[in-house]
Amino acid sequence: MRAVTCTGGELAVAQVDDLEPGPGQLLLQVLRCGICGSDLHARAHCDELADLTSEVGYDDVFRSSDSVVLGHEFCGEIVDRGPRTGSALKSGTRVVSFPLLRREGTVHLTGLSPKAPGGYAEQVLAEQSLTFAVPNGLSTELAALTEPMAVGLHAVRRGEVSRGQVAVVVGCGPVGLAVIGMLKASGVRTVIASDFSAGRRALAGACGADVVVDPAVESPFDTAEEHGHLTRAGQVLDLAVSTMDKLRRLPLVPWERVWQLAEVTGAATPKHPVIFECVGVPGVIDQLITSAPLFSRVVVVGVCMEADRIRPALAINKEIDLRFVLGYTPRDFRDSLHLLADGKVRAEPVLTGTVGFGGVASAFDTLGRADRHAKILIDPTSELTRPAP
Known part of the structure; x- marks a missing residue:
């Protein structure tokens, strides 16, 4: 299949191996994939990022000597499923997925590990347990903003x-x-x-x-x-003295009890x-x-x-x-999808451009000096070589 690879900081459109879903996994046809700021960071600083994640116990972030398919902000359509994978989500369903993938007995970061190729490709793998159907007719473009x-x-x-x-x-x-x-x-x-x-x-x-x-x-x-x-320390000192003046004049009520109640309710801060x-x-x-x-x-x-x-x-x-803060929880991910679908969050302005595979390198350059662009999406079917609305 076609994909955009990153090797030694260089982006290139290439043919890569087709993907085969394992147990509990889905194969998705990528409809849109967002270019994330962390992708820009990883392209330029992957070795430093790998050293950093290794310090916290994750050793599979790609290095400059690796070839990786980036992309963890994707919306796709289910086209196949692995063995022992339930059918709660039917083929043809548009979905988004929390970008983690179990391979070789270990969980990997989709789009940041060579063992979990990302969404800058025609297809991507996802764990069914971490995959959510796009609700309420939400557009594919906005669904790709879930992550x-x-x-x-x-x-x-x-x-x-x-x-x-x-x-x-x-x-x-x-x-x-x-x-x-x-x-x-x-x-x-x-x-x-x-x-x-x-x-x-x-x-x-x-x-x-x-x-x-x-x-x-x-x-x-x-x-x-x-x-x-x-904004000034003097205000704090004056507040402390004034508050104690008032509390010590309270009849029958121990001032420390009032203060304790204020701490419990947050009023003491x-x-x-x-x-x-x-x-x-x-x-x-x-x-x-x-x-x-x-x-x-x-x-x-x-x-x-x-x-x-x-x-x-x-x-x-x-x-x-x-x-x-780092990332999000599965609940954050699910709730974000539904806030988008219910129209409770203004996300349309974030979408500022689209490119095809041939325009990914140009999109990286554009985002690196962005003034008007925020989120550029990759459409695997597009021939656009420069970001266009």
């Missing part, structure tokens, strides 16, 4: 954002746009988005951001005090934003620690492949809550 939208939903859930909290999204590439969409789908009332690119700021607004700022002109935290966020770092460039985390209001929660979603530095003492003095 990146699941990344956004997982980040939002890990951020534990309440509807009344302010969410700040720094970086409005595909990951940031997914976070914005899922914040609004989750009912968060105020989402501030920040990006240097005018094109990406426009996409952020189209995806539902309530306020969009150019960080070259203004900080996304300029309105912090309007939202009741504390001053109002603060939840900030999503979706850039993945060295220095950004420290910039956020420096500029964010006190007690902010920073959720790191952007993947930085280089060493970075922060000032722990500053984060300590501001009591910054720093969280890192």
